[in-house]
Amino acid sequence: MGKEKIVDLVAMIYKLLKNRTPEDRSKIITAALALCGDSASPFSPAPAEGIQPPSGKKMKAADYFEEKDPKDKGEQLAVAARFLELSESKEHLERADFKRVFDSARINFNDDRFARDISNSTIRAKFFLSGGKKKQYKLSLYGQKFVDTLPNHAEAKKIKRPKDGRKIGKKAQGKNSKKKKSK
Numbered sequence: 539m540g541k542e543k544i545v546d547l548v549a550m551i552y553k554l555l556k557n558r559t560p561e562d563r564s565k566i567i568t569a570a571l572a573l574c575g576d577s578a579s580p581f582s583p584a585p586a587e588g589i590q591p592p593s594g595k596k597m598k599a600a601d602y603f604e605e606k607d608p609k610d611k612g613e614q615l616a617v618a619a620r621f622l623e624l625s626e627s628k629e630h631l632e633r634a635d636f637k638r639v640f641d642s643a644r645i646n647f648n649d650d651r652f653a654r655d656i657s658n659s660t661i662r663a664k665f666f667l668s669g670g671k672k673k674q675y676k677l678s679l680y681g682q683k684f685v686d687t688l689p690n691h692a693e694a695k696k697i698k699r700p701k702d703g704r705k706i707g708k709k710a711q712g713k714n715s716k717k718k719k720s721k
Contacts, residue, residue, distance in 0.1 A: 597625070599643035607689040612659040614645060619666070619677040620685040630674045664700050 555563045602621045608614040618639040622628045628635065633652055640647035648655075656675060660666040665681035677685075680700050687694040 599625075599639050603643045603645065605689065606685060607691075609691065611651075611655045612663045612665060613684075613688070614640070615656060615659050616663075616665040616677060616681045616685050617688070618643075619675065620682060623677060623682070629676055630671070631676070632674055636675075 555566065558566065599618070599621055603614070603617055606613075606617045606620075608617045615636060618636050619631055621639055622631060622635055633649075636652070636656075637647050637649070656666065659681075660668050660675070663681075664678060665684065667676045667678045670676055678700065680697065683697050684694050687697060
């Protein structure tokens with residue numbers, strides 16, 4: 539195939555897609571690639587500049603928090619992390635990122651209690667992954683699913699929580715599983 543034909547094809551595709559929404563264009567290209575037997579797009583999409591609701595306007599942090607309606611500080615941290623993932627394509631977060639989103643949403647951010655709150659969100663609620671770089675936080679798959687299900691708290695609570703990573707060693711199993719011998 540010559541270069542002229544590729545240029546002509548691109549021009550034809552452009553004419554077909556130019557009046558579509560970005561979401562529709564992506565779906566059309568992906569479907570066309572699938573029909574050709576290609577499973578993945580050969581290009582990566584541009585990072586999201588903000589959460590784009592159907593109206594086309596960028597969603598603000600305050601609107602996102604209002605929509606998700608988090609009930610406690612752990613849920614608020616998870617909602618803030620998901621907002622940053624969607625609006626800025628940012629996965630690894632620091633305290634300053636959370637503070638910026640909370641301030642933007644006009645929600646109280648207590649610097650003195652942040653370590654306790656993020657620890658509870660990671661260990662107890664399982665919203666964040668542990669074991670990454672120090673003072674960086676990443677929303678877990680469970681946390682992402684939880685936030686995406688909000689504001690329906692009843693459905694969000696039904697999502698299967700990850701198990702605790704602790705394993706019982708043979709020595710600990712032996713103590714608990716052996717019967718006491720009688721004399």
